[in-house]
Amino acid sequence: MRQKNSSRILIYSHDTFGLGHLRRCRAIAHHLVEQNKHLTVLILSGSPIIGSFDFRTRVDFVRVPGVIKLRNGEYTSLSLHMDIEDTLMLRSSIIKHTASIFDPDVFIVDKEPIGLRGEVKETLEMLKERGTRLILGLRDVMDEPSLLAAEWRTKNVRPVLEELFMHRDSATFLSHLEKRFIFYLTNILLCVMIRHNERETSGMGCPR
Numbered sequence: 001m002r003q004k005n006s007s008r009i010l011i012y013s014h015d016t017f018g019l020g021h022l023r024r025c026r027a028i029a030h031h032l033v034e035q036n037k038h039l040t041v042l043i044l045s046g047s048p049i050i051g052s053f054d055f056r057t058r059v060d061f062v063r064v065p066g067v068i069k070l071r072n073g074e075y076t077s078l079s080l081h082m083d084i085e086d087t088l089m090l091r092s093s094i095i096k097h098t099a100s101i102f103d104p105d106v107f108i109v110d111k112e113p114i115g116l117r118g119e120v121k122e123t124l125e126m127l128k129e130r131g132t133r134l135i136l137g138l139r140d141v142m143d144e145p146s147l148l149a150a151e152w153r154t155k156n157v158r159p160v161l162e163e164l165f166m167h168r169d170s171a172t173f174l175s176h177l178e179k180r181f182i183f184y185l186t187n188i189l190l191c192v193m194i195r196h197n198e199r200e201t202s203g204m205g206c207p208r
Contacts (some may be wrong), residue, residue: 006038010104011137012047012095012120014111015066021110022047028108029059042102044095048078062098064091067116075116092119099123106133114155129207 002008009032013025022045023118027042033056041059043050045057046066065087066078077087095115107127113136114121124134 006040007036008104009039009041009106009108010099010102011041011043011108012110013043013047014116014117015046022050022053026053026055026108030056033058042098044123046091046096047077062094066096085168087118088119092122095120096123096126103130104132106135108137110137113152118155121178
């Protein structure tokens with residue numbers, strides 16, 4: 001049962017390579033709980049080293065089975081002796097079940113609008129029916145807008161994403177988005193800017 005006046009945010013972290021996505025999501029989570037003492041944030045990630053990071057009080061994570069991207073562009077399971085389709089089905093199931101029980105007020109999807117190969121699409125549809133606010137988190141350096149718009153059309157993003165959420169300040173890219181994507185997205189909302197703190201992003205430790 002929820003505590004009175006409490007809120008919950010669920011973050012899906014794109015995790016196929018490197019630490020950038022995890023560090024961004026962690027920085028956002030920490031900033032949000034600092035601003036709201038009644039907020040709890042849960043991060044979904046397949047990063048094999050997420051447990052090496054410290055998290056502030058009211059921020060935690062659920063680790064899904066990891067995947068890695070091969071040189072040929074294909075994906076494979078990081079550790080499990082399972083083919084990629086079965087691995088993605090398992091990840092998708094864990095993500096959806098976690099979201100169902102956690103029941104967030106806001107769901108932030110990092111980078112990939114419907115997750116890796118669509119693994120969060122069912123979760124987005126379920127949460128949309130519940131009235132959860134759905135937000136797409138983007139870096140300030142992305143592909144050419146026309147290429148990204150074409151990719152999102154192919155992935156049928158519009159029905160499930162309501163707002164565009166940028167992690168960092170980039171007036172140039174925002175201008176491109178306003179000019180090239182406004183015809184495609186329901187609306188564009190610059191919600192909050194998170195400037196990376198060196199202590200937050202360069203080291204594993206973090207004060208609680």
